[in-house]
Amino acid sequence: MELIETPLKDCWLIKNTIIGDERGYFLESFNHRKFSNLTGWEGQFVQDNQSASGYGVVRGLHFQRGEFAQAKLVRVLLGKVLDVAVDLRSDSPSYGMSFSVELDESNEYQLFVPRGFAHGFSVLTEKAVFFYKCDNYYNKASESGIHPFDPTLNIQWKIDPATAILSAKDKEAQSWQQYLAEL
Numbered sequence: 001m002e003l004i005e006t007p008l009k010d011c012w013l014i015k016n017t018i019i020g021d022e023r024g025y026f027l028e029s030f031n032h033r034k035f036s037n038l039t040g041w042e043g044q045f046v047q048d049n050q051s052a053s054g055y056g057v058v059r060g061l062h063f064q065r066g067e068f069a070q071a072k073l074v075r076v077l078l079g080k081v082l083d084v085a086v087d088l089r090s091d092s093p094s095y096g097m098s099f100s101v102e103l104d105e106s107n108e109y110q111l112f113v114p115r116g117f118a119h120g121f122s123v124l125t126e127k128a129v130f131f132y133k134c135d136n137y138y139n140k141a142s143e144s145g146i147h148p149f150d151p152t153l154n155i156q157w158k159i160d161p162a163t164a165i166l167s168a169k170d171k172e173a174q175s176w177q178q179y180l181a182e183l
């Protein structure tokens with residue numbers, strides 16, 4: 001397991017140790033002791049989530065507010081996605097910045113998205129199965145989001161906005177300017 005810093009403070013790429021042999025491969029997808037020693041993160045994951053999506057789906061940008069904020073360790077079990085994290089921590093040197101990285105079923109990389117970030121992904125293959133660990137439970141009442149095609153954030157999802165497939169909730173999500181106005 002190798003830690004690779006991203007331009008966003010505390011948001012790390014994890015390069016997995018993949019052990020291949022004539023049968024295929026093995027990897028430790030998560031090891032708390034190794035992860036904690038490598039990152040200094042002292043949290044505990046309490047909920048695992050998994051979703052499957054077709055080509056052109058964009059899920060996000062989502063976050064849970066306040067005490068219900070979630071750190072996530074995200075990876076892809078099938079297919080390929082463009083994963084995006086946005087730093088919402090107003091005291092962070094990377095506040096308002098986004099980071100995008102392609103994650104795929106090779107599982108060469110995972111992305112750690114800390115609490116205080118918005119997160120989303122676009123699906124770049126016919127199907128993608130997405131798996132992530134969360135360090136806080138789902139809390140619907142604290143859920144919020146920012147429109148994934150917000151012009152200010154200008155995230156390049158590698159998906160045509162005209163044909164992107166979004167949930168009704170995401171289609172109606174607030175803009176970055178509206179988010180700032182409500183702080």
Ligand SMILES: Cc1cn([C@H]2C[C@H](O)[C@@H](COP(=O)(O)OP(=O)(O)O[C@H]3O[C@H](C)C(=O)[C@H](O)[C@H]3O)O2)c(=O)[nH]c1=O
Pocket residue numbers: 049051059060062063119120121137138167
């Ligand atoms: C997140 C979540 C959702 N749900 C229920 C609520 C809905 O009935 C259904 C689908 O929820 P939603 O449309 O919010 O699912 P996604 O669009 O994949 O949401 C996720 O999208 C991006 C990628 C994220 O990072 C978040 O973890 C998460 O918000 O699952 C649950 O029961 N538990 C949960 O933890």
